[in-house]
Amino acid sequence: MNTAPECIDMTESLRRGAGRLLYNGDEGSLVLSTDGTFLLSDIQDGALLCEKIRTLCPAAPKLFTVKSDDAAAALMREFSLHDSMRCTQWVYEKGEPPCPVTADIRPLTQEHAALAASVYHDGDGAYIRDRIEHGALFGVFESDALAGFAGFHDDSSMGMLEILPPFRRRGYAAQLEAFLIAAALKEGRTPYCHVVDGNEASLHLQRKMGLTCTRLPAIWVN
Template identity: 25%
Template sequence: MEQFLANVVWHALSGAHLKYSIGTDSARRYAPDFSPIIGFADPQWPDFQALRPFCETGEHFYCDGWSGPVPRGWRLEQEATMFKMLWDAELPDADAAPEATQLGPEHAAQALELATLTQPGPFGIRALELGEYFGIFDGGRLVAMAGERMAAGPLREISGVCTHPDHQGRGWAQRLVLKLLRREMRRGETPFLHVMSANEGARRLYRRLGFTEVRESVVRVVAPL
């Protein structure tokens, strides 16, 4: 488990999500329109030179676990830290959100609009293809969603958790997360998620649900020049 957590992005991009990624045997990224995330075989010595031909000027990428000097030809735009939180509780007894709709390509535009508004993390128009996504609709409008992104060994990431500001306080995000992790555990997977270190409210919520903080790492946003 620890070997996958230590470099989960690379294990996803070079493993279960290889078909959704582009790059080399030392550096990869999710293909355009999926999720702007990059990973390296060795995050301590990231091979940005190998990655550059697969990136366009004007793109912005999230990078986990690298804190060294910014290489020539790239710009550091943001830096913070985040926690990987691992599920550490029993299987929920029942589906917490049976009314939720499974999202598909026909919902991609609404999902991207909601993610752009609420900023749950890096998200692309094809992100729904990376795993199962479920949403809550109000009069045909998507107002809450949660889904799956990275897969690495036994780990399955819960991601894209967000609720429209006009519909918060109803517990939809929590119920969607519980729905997803129950489905993952029944498939024999171990749910995990990322949460920014500064987001103490979200960290408290996830700890209360049954997640444990297991690893804190640097997260950076970089852009090719």
């Protein structure tokens, strides 16, 4: 299958054992999560993608990440889906972290869940609590006050980066991302993230940290 940077979300899913290769052909591949609910594909022809899903998936997945607007639109029609989020995909391709981490960064505990969920707009906070439970959410602290946080989504991408208003413009976003990059590299993973179209602050941060924007987008559909 395609191992280029634009497919890092797919190759990382396979590497971690979180997904299995359902199909691989000249037109692209399908990777299905082990529980069958999440499908990733770089097949850009929407009609062909839907045909492969109908043929190969035991049941219709609930969440998709695809690499073209045509694929996203076809999925929404085929499976009566209503939400899509178009992102650029950024990959860190260097072997060393971009800068030293000097800030006080530590794993968050459940005592921080309510505050983090309110800042991240996580509704009932279930996802934030899950990330904390898995040791995947980290906070930057200033004099023991939580100044911001970031972590790894359940697809292993970096994200959830939020800096609380009183602590902005102090370099904490860069420190958190450098921390995540270092953690991923230490585990032998390729650091990557998705940036929602129009998020100029995050785009600036990715460029500053030395990440590369991939050729194809990552479009989430559910």
